[in-house]
Amino acid sequence: VWHEFTPLAAKVKAVNLGQGFPGWLPPKFVQNSLSEVSTTSNFLEQQYARSQGHLPLCEAIASRYTSMLGRTVNPMTEVAISNGASGALFQTIHGFVDPGDEVVLITPAFDLYFAQTETAGGVCRTVPLRRRENKQEVAEGGEWRLDMKELRAAFNDKTKVLLINTPHNPTGKVMTRPELEEVAALLRDFPRVVCICDEVYDQISFTPHVPLASLPGMWDRCVTIGSAGKLFSITGWKVGWCVGPQHLVQCSAVMFQWVAFSVCTPAQVAVSNCLRVANEPYEGFPNYYSWLLNEYSRKRDIMRAALTAAGLEAVEPQGAFFFMADTRRIRLPQKYLDLVAGGMARDWAMCRFFTEVIGVCAIPPSAFYDPVDAGLAANYARFAFCKPDDVLHEAAARLLALREYQAPEPAE
Ligand SMILES: Cc1ncc(COP(=O)(O)O)c(C=O)c1O
Numbered sequence: 001v002w003h004e005f006t007p008l009a010a011k012v013k014a015v016n017l018g019q020g021f022p023g024w025l026p027p028k029f030v031q032n033s034l035s036e037v038s039t040t041s042n043f044l045e046q047q048y049a050r051s052q053g054h055l056p057l058c059e060a061i062a063s064r065y066t067s068m069l070g071r072t073v074n075p076m077t078e079v080a081i082s083n084g085a086s087g088a089l090f091q092t093i094h095g096f097v098d099p100g101d102e103v104v105l106i107t108p109a110f111d112l113y114f115a116q117t118e119t120a121g122g123v124c125r126t127v128p129l130r131r132r133e134n135k136q137e138v139a140e141g142g143e144w145r146l147d148m149k150e151l152r153a154a155f156n157d158k159t160k161v162l163l164i165n166t167p168h169n170p171t172g173k174v175m176t177r178p179e180l181e182e183v184a185a186l187l188r189d190f191p192r193v194v195c196i197c198d199e200v201y202d203q204i205s206f207t208p209h210v211p212l213a214s215l216p217g218m219w220d221r222c223v224t225i226g227s228a229g230k231l232f233s234i235t236g237w238k239v240g241w242c243v244g245p246q247h248l249v250q251c252s253a254v255m256f257q258w259v260a261f262s263v264c265t266p267a268q269v270a271v272s273n274c275l276r277v278a279n280e281p282y283e284g285f286p287n288y289y290s291w292l293l294n295e296y297s298r299k300r301d302i303m304r305a306a307l308t309a310a311g312l313e314a315v316e317p318q319g320a321f322f323f324m325a326d327t328r329r330i331r332l333p334q335k336y337l338d339l340v341a342g343g344m345a346r347d348w349a350m351c352r353f354f355t356e357v358i359g360v361c362a363i364p365p366s367a368f369y370d371p372v373d374a375g376l377a378a379n380y381a382r383f384a385f386c387k388p389d390d391v392l393h394e395a396a397a398r399l400l401a402l403r404e405y406q407a408p409e410p411a412e
Contacts, residue, residue: 001111001367005351009361014354015395018361020169020321022233023387027288029277030232033270045269051261052253053081053241054268060275065224065243068202069214077246080253081263085200085227085240088252090116091259092223092242093161095251096194097122101160106146108368108377110169110198122161125154126370129171131315142207142318144173148182155186159193162186167201167209170365170382171324172317177210184215193221194248200227200240203289204296205319213244223248228271231278231292233386237267296321296385299392303385306396311406312381321386324365328379329407333357346378354381359398 002019009016025031037045052058055075062075073079082088089112097103099121105113107126117124129144137145155162164183166175175183187195197212213222223244229235242252278288285291303323307314313326327350332340336349347364355361363384366377385392 001363005355005361005363008352008355012356012359014356014359014361015391015398016361017383017385017387017395018355018363020384020386021235023391024233026233027282029288030234030270030274033273033277034237034266036273037266037269040269045265047265049081049262049265049268051257052076053079053263054265054272057081057239057268057272057275060272061226061241061243064275068211069219069224071214071219073243074246078243078249080242080249080256081268082240082242082252082256083260083263084229084235084238085198085225086112087238087256087260087263088225088227088240088242089113089196089198091255092196092225092252093117093122093163094120095255097160100158102156102158103161103163104151104154104159105163105370106151106165106168107370107373108170108365109163110165111367113163114370117161123158124370125159126373127151127154128369128373128376129168129173141176141179142173143315144168144171146175146179148179148186151183152186155190155193157192159190161194161196163196163198164212165198166212167199167205167317167319169201169320170322170363170368171315172320172322174205174207174209174318175212177215180210180212180215183212184218187221188217195222197222197224199224200230201320202226203231203292204321206293206297206300207318209319220245220248223252228274231289232271232274237264237271239263239267239271299385299387299389302389302392302396303383306392306399307383309396310399310402312399312402315380321384323383323385324380325362325383326379327381329409330402330405331407333405345374347380351381358401360395 005018058075058079062073065073093116097120101122103117103122104125107128132138228239282288283291304314307325315324336353339349345366351364362381365380366374
């Protein structure tokens, strides 16, 4: 999906709300942290790092999770640094999954999960999120529902890993405590299963984010994954991590030792400094993370207004920086209907139309589904709002052209 839509957006000069990377420079304290390390007098900060992670960074991460999880995290044994969260996912999945093992994924799911499971020889078992229809239930639990019966039915004696992602890409779903309690009960019934918790958007949550590893008995069952890329708007630095009990984290760390051995030391030094400074007051906010969340809330509001004004239904995210827009009322021009008739998924043809004709690139969510469930994505498009305000306003202006393609409101 990235190979098609990123070049297409560039070719037709569309506003690119496709790929989810922040469209701005990181804060000054983040930039300064990296420039300071380039002139350090400590030569070791330019050499190979400890394979499991540069110790000051492991300490900063251990301290972060000690407060988030309400237990003391040991920086030496319970943290492993990785090449971004993507690398953390790779080394953890490859650390645990043997050929024939099953990995349960909740779809739509970040596309790496499928490929990494398959390259480890594992088999993906998918459980789709369902859209809630009852307004009261939406108000209480958000737009997307995980059917616990379906989740339980996906487990069997070959299941090795459950992978959860909260806040979720692409729906923005944040799992509630009652949902996580049900997941915990399921894990207790399947003691062999390891839960990988992809929580890269933990600070971009408009409703309280609860880490599964903080629930009773769950620390021993979870590897929690995070990313400096999302926290500090530095996705290019590729610093991520795994946090969990030693017996799980070491499987992930050993795998990494034979892949790249260590992560870029200057980037690790700089991120350890960023994690420390981030807790201090920032731009009138009690800390940097409160400022960041406020920025994303504002951008979410701009994006919601843009989609709504264009006649799309903006499906409210509870976290992360994406909107799923319901496109069912858009009438595709004949050229794109022909693509659908030729076998292209409707959401894919819709995103081509958005990019080529409307001038705004969005991503077709069928890329995040197993082919058997891809039909669930037919009426959606994913718009990333991690972009500067002027880019979002330009997208909003262009999206208004969609009004011409609206089917009339269905009669009540
Ligand atoms: C859910 C999720 N997990 C992991 C990643 C990868 O993070 P990183 O850039 O740190 O490799 C992303 C990036 O978009 C993501 O959306």
